[in-house]
Amino acid sequence: MRQTAIRNAFEAFLKRRALKLTTQRRRIFDRAFETHEHFSAERLYRWLVDEPGTRVSRATVYRTLGLLVEGEFMHSLDAGRGELVYEHTAGHQHHDHMVCLSCGKIEEFVDPMIEELQLAACVRKGFELVDHDLRLLGYCKACRRTRSAMGTPAADETARAATPEEAPSAGE
Amino acid sequence: MRQTAIRNAFEAFLKRRALKLTTQRRRIFDRAFETHEHFSAERLYRWLVDEPGTRVSRATVYRTLGLLVEGEFMHSLDAGRGELVYEHTAGHQHHDHMVCLSCGKIEEFVDPMIEELQLAACVRKGFELVDHDLRLLGYCKACRRTRSAMGTPAADETARAATPEEAPSAGE
DNA sequence: GTCGTTGCAAAGCATTTGCAAGACT
DNA sequence: AGTCTTGCAAATGCTTTGCAACGAC
Numbered sequence A, B: 001m002r003q004t005a006i007r008n009a010f011e012a013f014l015k016r017r018a019l020k021l022t023t024q025r026r027r028i029f030d031r032a033f034e035t036h037e038h039f040s041a042e043r044l045y046r047w048l049v050d051e052p053g054t055r056v057s058r059a060t061v062y063r064t065l066g067l068l069v070e071g072e073f074m075h076s077l078d079a080g081r082g083e084l085v086y087e088h089t090a091g092h093q094h095h096d097h098m099v100c101l102s103c104g105k106i107e108e109f110v111d112p113m114i115e116e117l118q119l120a121a122c123v124r125k126g127f128e129l130v131d132h133d134l135r136l137l138g139y140c141k142a143c144r145r146t147r148s149a150m151g152t153p154a155a156d157e158t159a160r161a162a163t164p165e166e167a168p169s170a171g172e
Numbered sequence C: 001g002t003c004g005t006t007g008c009a010a011a012g013c014a015t016t017t018g019c020a021a022g023a024c025t
Numbered sequence D: 001a002g003t004c005t006t007g008c009a010a011a012t013g014c015t016t017t018g019c020a021a022c023g024a025c
Helices: A004-016 A023-034 A041-050 A058-070 A112-125 A141-149 B004-016 B023-034 B041-050 B058-070 B112-125 B141-149
Strands: A074-078 A084-088 A096-100 A106-109 A128-139 B074-078 B084-088 B096-100 B106-109 B128-139
Touching: A004 A023, A023 A041, A023 A058, A023 A084, A041 A058, A041 A084, A058 A074, A058 A084, A096 B112, A106 B112, A112 A128, A112 B096, A112 B106, A112 B112, A112 B128, A128 B112, B004 B023, B023 B041, B023 B058, B023 B084, B041 B058, B041 B084, B058 B074, B058 B084, B112 B128
Parallel strands: A096 A128, B096 B128
Antiparallel strands: A074 A084, A096 A106, A128 B128, B074 B084, B096 B106
């Protein structure tokens, strides 16, 4: 399995922090890396509960996830719902997200030019860039289709401020 | 007062939604627009409590803030701490943010080129862009200075989650 | 054996909501 | 007068934490 390298990195990380490699941590780590999609802490917890293996508590899932983020093995992102979603930072280096306001799906994309411009903007402001988070909110291809098929003119307002009935203009 | 225009827009918005212009809503609106910085719901609530005027409950602050966001009078953004911060959308159209991981300060910036590239990326993916949120995380000029003066090495990951206990034996 | 860890349940937080009293239009 | 609103407090939903039992090193 090609996960050996990353697992070793994790074990090294634990060792460096004088933390122990417990059964739970291993299971959480493995399950999290097994998934190449975004998941919430709760989702991961459910997987661990439903699938066979050592019992793991929700608290430990949260704790370990936090550890993984600290160790840069995972990245967390707020997709707008009340919970954080996680994704591992294994192969793919960095990417930004398109979050569908309708189905919640998260697509990834990268644009080197955008990254570069961000850096340039930081230099201009004397800001030391550590990380960034770019989320494009809208409707994915599938939902667009559905919406137009349903004759939805523009999102219903419950979907956020997608279509306020006006745009206040301030005199400035 | 030059807030008349925007206040009128707010009143018009309420009218259109068959909502009433209550003393509380007016006070919340005014106080929120009086501030040209980012603030949390709690902060706004504190201001309203501390400053003289009609009593306003926390619940109403939240409710009204939600209204203001729906009406596009305010914009909310998750600055990484557990709470949303708000900013009015009066004159300045749209901008992105640089959030200082050390002092929490939020600087604004705009880069038309980035905006354009975002749109292009969406077109490529068949994604209908509604809104976006770009946050650059790092250290502001002031904090950079402080940090380097203190001999703080490059950004360590513990800075984000407000984890009080530092990694003691990590690589320093 | 020693600490770090776990699980549980309770606690925390920011935010939301049910409901009865109260205030705009 | 009739609704929309408010305030309160309880509820929510995600996440964190205290603590005693437990397990890795």
